[in-house]
Amino acid sequence: MAYTWEPKWELFEVNIDGIRFKTCKDRITGLIACPICLHAASRCLGETPPQSYVYENSFFYSVEDLINHMKNYHLGELRKKLEKLITKMSEEEA
Ligand SMILES: [Zn+2]
Numbered sequence: 260m261a262y263t264w265e266p267k268w269e270l271f272e273v274n275i276d277g278i279r280f281k282t283c284k285d286r287i288t289g290l291i292a293c294p295i296c297l298h299a300a301s302r303c304l305g306e307t308p309p310q311s312y313v314y315e316n317s318f319f320y321s322v323e324d325l326i327n328h329m330k331n332y333h334l335g336e337l338r339k340k341l342e343k344l345i346t347k348m349s350e351e352e353a
Contacts, residue, residue, distance in 0.1 A: 268292070268303040273322055282325075285318070291325050293317035295333050 271284035271291060282294035283303040292299060296315035301308035317332075319325040 264288070266290070266292075270303050273325070275322055275326065278326065288318075290318040290320060291322065293319070293325060293328055293332075295329065 266283075266285040267287055268283040269286050270281060272281050273279065273291075280294060281304060282299040283292045283297060284290070285292070292302070293315075294300070296317040298308065298312055298314060300306040317328060319328060
């Protein structure tokens with residue numbers, strides 16, 4: 260029989276270095292989920308799940324790891340998008 264991990268999500272509040280947000284934490288393994296990848300708002304904050312959403316499984320053992328993931332992965336994505344936009348805008352100006 261294959262082992263399947265069924266997370267028991269509970270609300271977890273991150274409060275570190277002035278960064279505060281809520282996400283899900285698995286009661287059994289203690290793994291903390293990335294609130295963006297997992298869409299924590301619908302998964303454990305009781306909000307309606309979005310119609311289309313690219314869910315990703317990103318779980319971390321420590322808050323530090325989660326913060327690093329968010330900085331590198333999500334902020335990196337955002338920065339790329341902004342840079343593209345800025346490049347586009349400056350091209351249009353020229
Ligand atoms: Zn993430």
